[in-house]
Each structure stands twice: as C-alpha cells, then as structure tokens.
Amino acid sequence: xxxxxxxxxxxxxxGRAANLPCNHSTISGNEYVYWYRQIHSQGPQYIIxxxxxxxxxxxASLIITExxxxxxxxxxxxxxxxxxxxxxxxxxxxxxxxxFGEGTQLTVNP
Amino acid sequence: NAGVTQTPKFQVLKTxxxxxxxxxxxxxxxxxxxxxxxxxxxxxxxHYSVGAGITDxxxxxNGYNVSRSTTEDFPLRLLxxxxxxxxxxxxxxxxxxxxxxxxxxxxxxxxxTVV
Numbered sequence: 001x002x003x004x005x006x007x008x009x010x011x012x013x014x015g016r017a018a019n020l021p022c023n024h025s026t027i028s029g030n031e032y033v034y035w036y037r038q039i040h041s042q043g044p045q046y047i048i049x050x051x052x053x054x055x056x057x058x059x060a061s062l063i064i065t066e067x068x069x070x071x072x073x074x075x076x077x078x079x080x081x082x083x084x085x086x087x088x089x090x091x092x093x094x095x096x097x098x099x100f101g102e103g104t105q106l107t108v109n110p
Numbered sequence: 111n112a113g114v115t116q117t118p119k120f121q122v123l124k125t126x127x128x129x130x131x132x133x134x135x136x137x138x139x140x141x142x143x144x145x146x147x148x149x150x151x152x153x154x155x156x157h158y159s160v161g162a163g164i165t166d167x168x169x170x171x172n173g174y175n176v177s178r179s180t181t182e183d184f185p186l187r188l189l190x191x192x193x194x195x196x197x198x199x200x201x202x203x204x205x206x207x208x209x210x211x212x213x214x215x216x217x218x219x220x221x222x223t224v225v
Contacts, residue, residue, distance in 0.1 A: 043114075043200050043216035067120065087152065098202075100145075100152030100215060 004088045009105040012082075018075040020104050022088030025069045031091060033064060034098070035073045037084040044087065046098075047073065078108045113137065113161050123191040123224045131186040131220050133201030139215075142184035145169065146197040147219075148205035153200060159184055170194045191224045198222070 012018040024033065031046055034049040048062045050071075055062045061074040075082055075086040084096040113145050131192065132135075143158035145168075155168030159178040173195060175187040188195060192215045204214040 015173045041219070044202075046213045046215065049213070098153070098155075098156070104151050 004090060004101050006086075006088050006104045008102065009107070011107050011109060012075075012078045013106055014080060014110050015077055016072070018073075018078040018082065018106055018108070020073040020086050020088075020106065021070065022072070023070045024088070024090045027068050027090050033062065033068075034069050034089040034091065035060070035062065036087045036089065036098075036100075038103070039081075039084040043047075043056075047086075048096065078106075080108050080110065082106065082110045113218035114201055114203050114215050116220050117200075118220060119174050119218070120221045121223070123188070123222065125191060125193060125224060127191050129188050129191065131188075131199055131222070132183045133186065133202075133217060135184075135201075135203040135215075136182065137203065137205065137215070138181060139203035139205045140181070141214075142178065142185045143168070143202045143214075144174070144176065144184070145200045145202065146195075147200065148197050155197075176212065188222075193224045196222060196224045 032049050032051050035047040036044040036045055037042045048057055048060050050062045050064055064071045083102040085105050087100050089098050114135045140161050144156040145153040146156055147153045154170050156170055156174050156177040157168055161167045162178050162181050165176050165178055180182055198219045200219050201217040202214050
C-alpha cells in the first residue's frame with residue numbers, strides 16, 4: 001500500500017471549513033484513498049473514501065487531484081466535536097488491511 | 111445493530127498471565143482484524159481473518175494468537191503477557207474483503223495494562 005504524508009497538526013476556528021491535506025505520490029491505479037478519524041480514546045471512525053472523483057457525504061468532502069498524488073479532506077463547518085486525529089490511508093481494493101500513519105491532529109477552537 | 115463489540119474495556123494483567131480479548135460483530139462481515147495502538151502512535155495490525163477458519167499474521171503478531179471458528183467472533187489471546195503488550199487494542203470488521211471500496215468498522219477499544 002502507498003505511503004501517505006500528512007501535517008502533524010492543524011488548527012481551525014469553529015464554524016469555518018477545515019481543509020486537511022494528504023500526499024500520496026506513490027499511489028497506484030487500483031488504490032483507494034480513505035479517511036478515518038479518531039476522537040480521543042475512541043475507535044477510529046470512517047469518514048469518506050474515493051478512487052478518482054471527488055466525493056461528498058454527510059460528514060465531509062474529499063478532493064482528489066487529477067494525478068491522484070494528493071487529496072484534501074474538507075469539513076465544511078467544523079465544530080468542537082470535530083477535534084480528533086485524522087488519518088489518510090491508501091489501500092488496494094483487494095484485502096481490507098489498513099496501514100495507519102501518524103495522522104493529523106486537528107484542533108477546532110471556539 | 112451493536113456493530114463491533116469488544117470486551118473487556120479495561121484489564122490489568124500481571125506479567126506471564128494469559129487472557130483473551132473478545133470481539134464480536136453482528137453485521138455478517140467476512141473480514142475481521144485486531145490492531146494495537148501505543149501512545150501517540152497509529153494503529154498496527156496484529157492478526158486478521160478473511161473468513162471463518164482462516165487467519166493470518168499482520169505487522170506485529172508475536173505474543174498473540176487468534177482463531178475464527180464463527181463469522182461473528184474473533185478472539186485475541188495473549189499467551190504470556192509482557193509489559194510491552196500494554197496498549198489499546200481495537201477490533202475491526204468489514205464486509206466482503208475483496209469488494210472495492212469497502213468500509214472497515216472499529217470497536218471502541220480494550221485498554222490493557224501489563225504490570
């Protein structure tokens with residue numbers, strides 16, 4: 001599975017959009033981009049995933065660059081409850097193994 | 111649905127003791143796995159199973175044993191606990207491990223301290 005690079009920490013004001021970047025320059029054609037988050041002391045929570053196209057669900061939007069070497073997770077209106085570690089993961093379609101890096105600690109400030 | 115259920119949530123063991131962390135899912139998922147998370151670090155895969163009767167090693171399997179006799183249950187056994195196994199353990203499951211873009215669901219974690 002491709003390695004990902006994320007900033008270790010980010011801050012965001014409550015009510016503003018949080019844009020979390022991820023670099024995955026060695027991603028291959030059959031690898032999906034997944035985003036999970038982990039709120040303190042809880043199990044990781046699935047947010048969104050995509051292959052090529054931009055994706056949106058009730059939690060977030062995922063923007064994948066045309067060359068697929070990077071992506072951005074967007075939380076459109078961040079709340080204090082969005083404070084968490086956000087993990088960007090790329091993995092193949094076959095096999096459900098996730099390889100977690102160190103993620104980005106997002107802190108939403110009032 | 112209960113989702114992925116782990117027990118116990120907290121456990122203290124003495125060095126050399128053995129114990130089993132239980133994991134059950136009610137979503138008829140084929141794939142189940144165990145991760146450990148040490149302070150300030152990401153999750154690391156211990157063992158996984160792609161279906162009943164099939165298990166395989168992950169990134170850090172030493173000191174742990176698993177079995178998968180039913181689709182629903184995937185217990186993790188610590189054979190002889192060591193302080194290095196002090197960690198938070200997460201069980202996870204997903205449907206159709208070969209399905210493109212499948213989502214993995216995690217339990218709430220089991221905090222284990224070995225003294």
